[in-house]
Amino acid sequence: MTVPIQAVNDFVIKFANVNGSGSASANGMFAKALFRMGIPCAPRNIFPSNIQGLPTWFEVRVSEAGYLGRREGVDLMVAMNAETYAQDVAEVRPGGFLLYDSTKPFPKTLRRDDVSLIGVPIAELILGEFPDPKQRQLFKNIVYVGALAELLEIEWAVLTGMIEEQFKGKEKLIGPNVRALEIGRGYARDYLQAPLPIRVARCDGVGDSILIDGNTAAALGFLWGGATVAAWYPITPSTSLAEAFELHAGRLRRDDASKRNRFAVLQAEDELSAIGMVIGAGWNGARSFTATSGPGLSLMQEFLGLAYFAEIPAVLVDVQRAGPSTGMPTRTQQSDLLLGAYASHGDTKHVMLLPSTPKECFDFAVEALDLAERLQTPILMMTDLDLGMNDHISLPFRWDDARCYDRGKVLDADGLDAVEKWGRYLDLDGDGIGWRTLPGTHPEKGSFFTRGTSRDEYAKYTESGEVYQRNMERLERKWATAATLVPKAEIREGSKPKACGIIYYGTSEPPMAEALLALKRQGIELDAMRIRAFPFGAEVYDFIGRHETVFVVEQNRDGQLRSLLIIEGDLDPASLVPVLHYDGMPLPAQVVERHVAEYFAAHRKPRLSEVTP
Amino acid sequence: MTYVAKPRTHHPKLPRNELGLTRRDYEGAVSTLCAGCGHDSVSAAIIQACHELSIPAHRVAKLSGIGCSSKTPTYFLGKSHGFNSVHGRMPSVATGANMANRELYYIGISGDGDTASIGLGQFAHIVRRRINMTYVVDNNGTYGLTKGQFSATNDKGSTSKKGAPNLYEPIDLAMMAIQIGATFVARSFSGDKAQLVPLLKAALKHEGFAFLDVISPCVAFNNHNGSTKSYDYVRAHTEAMAVADLIPIHDEIRIDYAPGTVEDVAMPDGSTLRLHKLHGDYDPRDRVGAMDTLMRRAQAGEIATGLLYLDDDPSDCHEILNTVDGPLASLGEAELCPGSQRLEDINAAFR
Numbered sequence: 001m002t003v004p005i006q007a008v009n010d011f012v013i014k015f016a017n018v019n020g021s022g023s024a025s026a027n028g029m030f031a032k033a034l035f036r037m038g039i040p041c042a043p044r045n046i047f048p049s050n051i052q053g054l055p056t057w058f059e060v061r062v063s064e065a066g067y068l069g070r071r072e073g074v075d076l077m078v079a080m081n082a083e084t085y086a087q088d089v090a091e092v093r094p095g096g097f098l099l100y101d102s103t104k105p106f107p108k109t110l111r112r113d114d115v116s117l118i119g120v121p122i123a124e125l126i127l128g129e130f131p132d133p134k135q136r137q138l139f140k141n142i143v144y145v146g147a148l149a150e151l152l153e154i155e156w157a158v159l160t161g162m163i164e165e166q167f168k169g170k171e172k173l174i175g176p177n178v179r180a181l182e183i184g185r186g187y188a189r190d191y192l193q194a195p196l197p198i199r200v201a202r203c204d205g206v207g208d209s210i211l212i213d214g215n216t217a218a219a220l221g222f223l224w225g226g227a228t229v230a231a232w233y234p235i236t237p238s239t240s241l242a243e244a245f246e247l248h249a250g251r252l253r254r255d256d257a258s259k260r261n262r263f264a265v266l267q268a269e270d271e272l273s274a275i276g277m278v279i280g281a282g283w284n285g286a287r288s289f290t291a292t293s294g295p296g297l298s299l300m301q302e303f304l305g306l307a308y309f310a311e312i313p314a315v316l317v318d319v320q321r322a323g324p325s326t327g328m329p330t331r332t333q334q335s336d337l338l339l340g341a342y343a344s345h346g347d348t349k350h351v352m353l354l355p356s357t358p359k360e361c362f363d364f365a366v367e368a369l370d371l372a373e374r375l376q377t378p379i380l381m382m383t384d385l386d387l388g389m390n391d392h393i394s395l396p397f398r399w400d401d402a403r404c405y406d407r408g409k410v411l412d413a414d415g416l417d418a419v420e421k422w423g424r425y426l427d428l429d430g431d432g433i434g435w436r437t438l439p440g441t442h443p444e445k446g447s448f449f450t451r452g453t454s455r456d457e458y459a460k461y462t463e464s465g466e467v468y469q470r471n472m473e474r475l476e477r478k479w480a481t482a483a484t485l486v487p488k489a490e491i492r493e494g495s496k497p498k499a500c501g502i503i504y505y506g507t508s509e510p511p512m513a514e515a516l517l518a519l520k521r522q523g524i525e526l527d528a529m530r531i532r533a534f535p536f537g538a539e540v541y542d543f544i545g546r547h548e549t550v551f552v553v554e555q556n557r558d559g560q561l562r563s564l565l566i567i568e569g570d571l572d573p574a575s576l577v578p579v580l581h582y583d584g585m586p587l588p589a590q591v592v593e594r595h596v597a598e599y600f601a602a603h604r605k606p607r608l609s610e611v612t613p
Numbered sequence: 614m615t616y617v618a619k620p621r622t623h624h625p626k627l628p629r630n631e632l633g634l635t636r637r638d639y640e641g642a643v644s645t646l647c648a649g650c651g652h653d654s655v656s657a658a659i660i661q662a663c664h665e666l667s668i669p670a671h672r673v674a675k676l677s678g679i680g681c682s683s684k685t686p687t688y689f690l691g692k693s694h695g696f697n698s699v700h701g702r703m704p705s706v707a708t709g710a711n712m713a714n715r716e717l718y719y720i721g722i723s724g725d726g727d728t729a730s731i732g733l734g735q736f737a738h739i740v741r742r743r744i745n746m747t748y749v750v751d752n753n754g755t756y757g758l759t760k761g762q763f764s765a766t767n768d769k770g771s772t773s774k775k776g777a778p779n780l781y782e783p784i785d786l787a788m789m790a791i792q793i794g795a796t797f798v799a800r801s802f803s804g805d806k807a808q809l810v811p812l813l814k815a816a817l818k819h820e821g822f823a824f825l826d827v828i829s830p831c832v833a834f835n836n837h838n839g840s841t842k843s844y845d846y847v848r849a850h851t852e853a854m855a856v857a858d859l860i861p862i863h864d865e866i867r868i869d870y871a872p873g874t875v876e877d878v879a880m881p882d883g884s885t886l887r888l889h890k891l892h893g894d895y896d897p898r899d900r901v902g903a904m905d906t907l908m909r910r911a912q913a914g915e916i917a918t919g920l921l922y923l924d925d926d927p928s929d930c931h932e933i934l935n936t937v938d939g940p941l942a943s944l945g946e947a948e949l950c951p952g953s954q955r956l957e958d959i960n961a962a963f964r
Contacts (some may be wrong), residue, residue: 211964224950224956226946226950228949229709229941252951253949253951255937260936262948264712268705269734269735272702272735274705276704276705277705277709279698279706279709280705281710281942282713283706284717285942286713396957396960397959398956399953399956405945405946441671447691447695449694449696449697452699461687
């Protein structure tokens, strides 16, 4: 007989549901309850591209130690979808548990000796309780949360408090919801052995953190950062970003006296139009952004080339999903990096920001608006489905009220009168960035023609190869300026020099601390660097230069960041070893650990334990 | 094209407008289009309309897509900012620009390839959104810059320069505009300045989406016998349904027309739009009637011109979105940033 898993605040629970059944809010409530008990946890919604009737899962990594990357294997499966029983039971680790609706028996053929079954006759329990069948379906989910409260020792007041908050203003829904919780709890208390060997306990693991998704965080960043025009086309997983902006702008950006909006949100007819609107608004002096995902970024290519070449501020968020083509539209990946970096025909390069946390989504959204106007070019913020759509424990957002927006080099009427010699594309400051003017500024001075065709320093059309080349070289100077302005890479190096390093970015951050610790236990110590932007700053290449071998961790098949590093830094490909994960699920620490350890074994790299006895 | 640079000095007797400016102050660079191109006449009409309306040129933004027509904003209003964007995508750029600053005049110049083919989707949606602008299509039924392919507005049976007939149905952009929600729709002919200039003036003063389909023959590729977009064909087959005059605020309004043929419409700025009904009981404010007439005329091989449709109480996208007065682009931190205390509230809401 396998020994049951014993763990306090350190396990993975997974909910298997049918989508469209209201499970997401019950599962979200479960995760938030743990968060409110001070327990670090990472909820992840694994959903189908469908509205109703297909299997959907919700996974919560609970880790008092703060390891919030995805972990392989499930300790407690809440199997509420009979269709996926076989798959769900197979995922449970030996010694784990599976809770199911025992109104119908669990198939004998699927039972495992090393998994404890916990039956709760949920359908039967609520049958007499709630007459409305639709309500019954919703309350089924609440019932298992109630049972889990007893089984895992979730604080009752935390749960009921959340229900009261959720239904503030709709008080008559509070009673039935609490009743559903009680039904589950009562059954577990009376008929099951509670608590389980795995359980939770209040701790002090989250401090003043918040629990929020990256899309909402980015939307708030754009709101605080002064974006006034948002144009977008619905596409998973970016939709909720534009919707969050509209929601919060409606609350926080309305003129009190006139009740009119200090923002405009346009749902465009497609992504081409969305980016076109952003570029039009940016040209005319408004801070503007769009949010999209891979297929949208593909459609926006031509316009991005225009904005690069005509030098117009624009901000785009790509909430990446698994490609190519429609790919796996509800799964995560970091596979648009090359598409973003070199979007559009001709010699183009784009600034990319690579946030890892909701806090960085907020900060980088503000930063993106500043950088776009400073550099007069598109800024692409590359997040992904995992960061964008899932709640993450994050440092709270901060705003310095003394902060001013960087509106970049814009000449107003006085400026135009004062300046001796002005040409839109004259590099007066040596940083590759010209001074722009906005339409309507001055009756006599400062008008010019914006175009995607070649032009001289005074914005006059030209087909002179020499002038064209001069302009392209100035754009390179601007690119070098960009490399000094974007967020620097975060480097973790010990005092002792190490032979190997590891590079990662975005949502590969959460599992990394755990992976590095596991590797250290095997005698493999690595310096680490998290890249936060493209173009790469000097610190990125210095780090690579200090190490014999550098692993590059990313969530795509082709090692896109590795390619960018090689191309832009003219590096020897042999010095960068790809560590790749691209099944559409967030990266688990174990994958990194395995890949790196295998490399060490295969290349007979000396381990720390062998070097220093 | 014309190689002679225009002298910058003004004739002392050129009439000056309310701003003390002459027509020459509204000109742009020398046109590089073919001699006799209809598009140059449209540019000249825009210059005249803006001069006569005393619009400060720097308060106009000119936007275009790609093609011969889209090159023309360089040739008028040299003191305006211009934006030669991406093929077929001027509507989205104009939409964004208009959202950023509602206080400028927006003139969009496009062609039949730019609007009716590659840009048909964006055209439909800018009409729906009722962006406050004047959208002009220089319609010649052909792709000029790529040397004479049929465009989507070319009539079925109209022939190419080499004599091959067009096999496909034409798209009537004016009809589409009326159907989708434009509040001002006109059709004119680049060769009829007397009709075009007043229509442009009325369109510029219209506070909503104004669309002008201007048939503008291509002398290089579509001005031969057999073409239904040649100067000769268009002259022989047009009939004006109604035309418009814009009467400035201070001009006395004299009624000296036959009863029933003239109607005055008050404009928001205090001026008056005078409608001349030229064709029987055609009423340009009857949306369904306008579409009916357009279809019947087209079926008969005729081209209905003039002011085809007018909603004299138009709305625009800013009204729909309930945005504040003044440009969004000029709002600063004080108006835009909710500040640190509000952000603490947000943090609290996510705990």
